Amino acid sequence: MSVERPLLEARGVTRILPAIVPVTLVHDIDLVVEKGEFVSVTGPSGSGKSSLLYLLGLLDVPTSGEIFIDGIATSGLGADALAAIRLAKIGFVFQFHFLLPEFTVIENVMLPMRRLGALTMDDIRTRAGALLKDLDMSDQAEKRPDQLSGGQRQRVAIARALANDPVLILADEPTGNLDSRNSKIVQEIFAQLAREQGRTVIAVTHEESFARSTQRNVYLVDGHIARDERR
Amino acid sequence: MFWRVGFEIAMAQLLNRRRQTLVSVLGVALGVGFFIATASIMRGSEEDFVDRLVNNQPHITIKDEFRNPAAQPLFLVYPEGAVSLAHTKPREYLRGIKNYAAKVEELSARPGVVAEAALTGQIIVRYANKDLSASVAGIEPEKEMQLTKVETDMKEGSLLRLRTTADGIVIGQGMATELGLHLDDLATVITPAGLVKPMKVVGIFYMGNLLLDEGQVYVLLKNAQVLLDKPFIANQIRIRLPDPNAAETVAAQLESRWSYRADSWQEVNRDILGLFVIRNAITYSIVGAIMVVASFGIFNIISTVVMEKRRDIAILMSMGFRSVDIERIFLIQGALVGVLGMVIGWAIALGLLQLLASIRFSIPGMTDRQGFVLDYGVAQFLVGGFFSLVSAIAAAWYPARKAATVRPVEIIRGAA
Ligand SMILES: Nc1ncnc2c1ncn2[C@@H]1O[C@H](COP(=O)(O)OP(=O)(O)OP(=O)(O)O)[C@@H](O)[C@H]1O
Ligand SMILES: [Mg+2]
Numbered sequence: 296m297s298v299e300r301p302l303l304e305a306r307g308v309t310r311i312l313p314a315i316v317p318v319t320l321v322h323d324i325d326l327v328v329e330k331g332e333f334v335s336v337t338g339p340s341g342s343g344k345s346s347l348l349y350l351l352g353l354l355d356v357p358t359s360g361e362i363f364i365d366g367i368a369t370s371g372l373g374a375d376a377l378a379a380i381r382l383a384k385i386g387f388v389f390q391f392h393f394l395l396p397e398f399t400v401i402e403n404v405m406l407p408m409r410r411l412g413a414l415t416m417d418d419i420r421t422r423a424g425a426l427l428k429d430l431d432m433s434d435q436a437e438k439r440p441d442q443l444s445g446g447q448r449q450r451v452a453i454a455r456a457l458a459n460d461p462v463l464i465l466a467d468e469p470t471g472n473l474d475s476r477n478s479k480i481v482q483e484i485f486a487q488l489a490r491e492q493g494r495t496v497i498a499v500t501h502e503e504s505f506a507r508s509t510q511r512n513v514y515l516v517d518g519h520i521a522r523d524e525r526r
Numbered sequence: 527m528f529w530r531v532g533f534e535i536a537m538a539q540l541l542n543r544r545r546q547t548l549v550s551v552l553g554v555a556l557g558v559g560f561f562i563a564t565a566s567i568m569r570g571s572e573e574d575f576v577d578r579l580v581n582n583q584p585h586i587t588i589k590d591e592f593r594n595p596a597a598q599p600l601f602l603v604y605p606e607g608a609v610s611l612a613h614t615k616p617r618e619y620l621r622g623i624k625n626y627a628a629k630v631e632e633l634s635a636r637p638g639v640v641a642e643a644a645l646t647g648q649i650i651v652r653y654a655n656k657d658l659s660a661s662v663a664g665i666e667p668e669k670e671m672q673l674t675k676v677e678t679d680m681k682e683g684s685l686l687r688l689r690t691t692a693d694g695i696v697i698g699q700g701m702a703t704e705l706g707l708h709l710d711d712l713a714t715v716i717t718p719a720g721l722v723k724p725m726k727v728v729g730i731f732y733m734g735n736l737l738l739d740e741g742q743v744y745v746l747l748k749n750a751q752v753l754l755d756k757p758f759i760a761n762q763i764r765i766r767l768p769d770p771n772a773a774e775t776v777a778a779q780l781e782s783r784w785s786y787r788a789d790s791w792q793e794v795n796r797d798i799l800g801l802f803v804i805r806n807a808i809t810y811s812i813v814g815a816i817m818v819v820a821s822f823g824i825f826n827i828i829s830t831v832v833m834e835k836r837r838d839i840a841i842l843m844s845m846g847f848r849s850v851d852i853e854r855i856f857l858i859q860g861a862l863v864g865v866l867g868m869v870i871g872w873a874i875a876l877g878l879l880q881l882l883a884s885i886r887f888s889i890p891g892m893t894d895r896q897g898f899v900l901d902y903g904v905a906q907f908l909v910g911g912f913f914s915l916v917s918a919i920a921a922a923w924y925p926a927r928k929a930a931t932v933r934p935v936e937i938i939r940g941a942a
Contacts, residue, residue, distance in 0.1 A: 345939065354844055355935045375848045382846020389938060393841040397538035407845050409531040455845075 300366040302495050303328040308360035320346035321518040333489030335506040336499045338515035344499040352465045353377045386456030388466040392448040394440035400451050401436040407458040426454040446477025466498040536858035550823035551866045557816040558871025558910040563878035568809050570901035572802050584673050584764035585773040590623045591787040622759035638768030642669035643760035645750040652714040653705040660743045664750020673766050682709045683729030688746050696729035700739030719755035817913050821921035824863050829925040840937035853930035860922020868914040
């Protein structure tokens, strides 16, 4: 704890898919994200944005290079240790909501907290309710995911990503599947998370307006960082 | 903190495929139910049979025979010598057990042991110009009552009346009917020794076994000795032990000590007891086969759920569920099917046992209609439940492993 490390640090991260003709997904990525930064990742289709996000979120493991999350060096950690870091420190939002269809909205939001087990059942329910209220979804809490609109589902997915109060939120085209009105709402939510709650957010997006609303934009081309601009 | 939420996820996924779950649960339940019912019949009849063996006969019968002919004196003198004798005839000996009274007395002194000297032979019972040949056993009524079930099977009269009647005889129901004999009638007994003697019927038993009911009679030991012309001779010592399972060892001890042949009930019925082992092996193989078939049903449903739920598995993993958590969710599903199958199987078994208990049928050689003798032991229920759980979890094991190897990146990338 002597040296204050950045929240997220990637050093020379390369991911090559082994195959007869190996595919390089990302190549020699160096990226430092400080606590509270709101970063958008843009780039042409197939430039490796999703691949980078999976690596930063410890869903995938780099072929070479090192990723530090909240000061923890992650190379060499086993799958269970990586899962534990994901559980406590990282929240994902994907283009598709991926809610579990058998559970109600509030139960879906409760799942990560219940797996972590840091709170009592009552506290978990209270917190899930509060998260849904923040996203203006209180009245949908007892519905099932298939009874919601696309935008509503995505808001539930965001609430679920926030459940364990993660230090890092990773979003892969969270508005990619939404109409423009819902897209605006979700963009607004991310902006609030970053500015008002001071959370660290990295969002991959194709939408100009979304990218413009962030403080920093990382532009990928062919699996490496072509531009990294702060505004 | 995994178990509760893991259990709920497992449960929710099964409830989503209610019909398929029900079918596989029923598969297991039927397997368990039929196993328990079959095992109850098998064990019931085995126990009943052994029970009859143990309670209807003496546990050990010492006979006036030797298993091996006595050694020639020459061999006793030169035990190590290269002696060979051909075509020697074993020494003839007087039939009967020497000193039987002393032996009976000694055996009876042991705690819990009942020993009785008996003389058996063949006679003919004649009444109203009709003859029936019969095995006669000369016995002592007080002891016979403890050794076998003749007295409990007595329809009329009593063994004890042999004591109070001068020349009493106890016959079976079959003989009584065939000869037209009634209690207190005088039958004529004709013996191989040429003796003709009127004897009074003082008891009529009914054991349900044709052979005994028609062909076995009892008289007092001393009467038998007169009838068979073997004064002061007994050719059997019949023994009941406090622990029937000890019969084999005790018989071996007695035989090596007195050298008279001593047959334990196990030895006499070895072939039948061996059949039970084979029968049990067949039962358990069939049950094993049923459970294998049932576990295919479980394998099927859990494999389907795993296939369908790959996205959910991926998202749970991205949330921070470990591979083992995912594996456990599906093992829990297997266990749930197993437990449900077990409980319903128990219910089916109870129903089947009720049904079986109400069935009556006749067996040739048995004089009255029989029912299944069922064993309502907890053991079968536990074994059936155990089979159910083991086969269910084993069936879930492979799909659960498959689920645990899902790589979330591949699924999420593919879906995006
Ligand atoms: N399993 C795979 N096998 C082979 N190539 C792959 C595989 N997965 C990804 N790729 C390739 O890796 C590159 C990066 O893919 P990635 O999904 O990260 O791009 P992206 O920037 O997210 O694209 P998009 O904007 O379309 O989502 C692409 O060229 C893609 O074709
Ligand atoms: Mg992508």
